[in-house]
Amino acid sequence: AQSVTQLDSQVPVFEEAPVELRCNYSSSVSVYLFWYVQYPNQGLQLLLKYLSGSTLVKGINGFEAEFNKSQTSFHLRKPSVHISDTAEYFCAVSDRGQGAQKLVFGQGTRLTINP
């Protein structure tokens, strides 16, 4: 069984400041890793994903994440946030098994950007 822990339920930051949203996972098998963003009353949009290769993954809207296998972490970062980044962010994992697999999500981190 897999589980995902997002260590912060809420993160307030000032505009143009850097931000890191933390994600740790637990799994007995190799996994794929994802970050999704959810704007109010909308569905989830994929920010970035780690499937294999370079452990530093770049996504949309200036976000990046680094896969750390030894620490079982996949923290999301952005060097300078904007008001428009205010949203809920979800980390997710799936089994590397053959074919499409269900996603296991963390509880989410609410990012609030203050002017």
Added chain:
Amino acid sequence: NAGVMQNPRHLVRRRGQEARLRCSPVKGHSHVYWYRQLPEEGLKFMVYLQKENIIDESGMPKERFSAEFPKEGPSILRIQQVVRGDSAAYFCASSPPAGYNTQYFGPGTRLTVL
């Protein structure tokens, strides 16, 4: 290029009624997933379907809930005899048939049970 479509976007039911939620995947996608998001919680997997087959229903409640993805038409998540605890946002996602692929999410259906 239409994404995943869900309807209705909002659904209000009284206790004991039936709720039917529809999901049209991205054109060409043959895998559909349903997730539920309870208030202040993350998304929880419910069921994974391919055309005419249920592949994994490990997250579905044992009673009152069913899902289908017919050869023609949208995927349907059906909740019979709804209770207040069924109030949640229900999201559908789809992915293409080959290899491992990203899941693309619809806007969700927000179910309110009075």
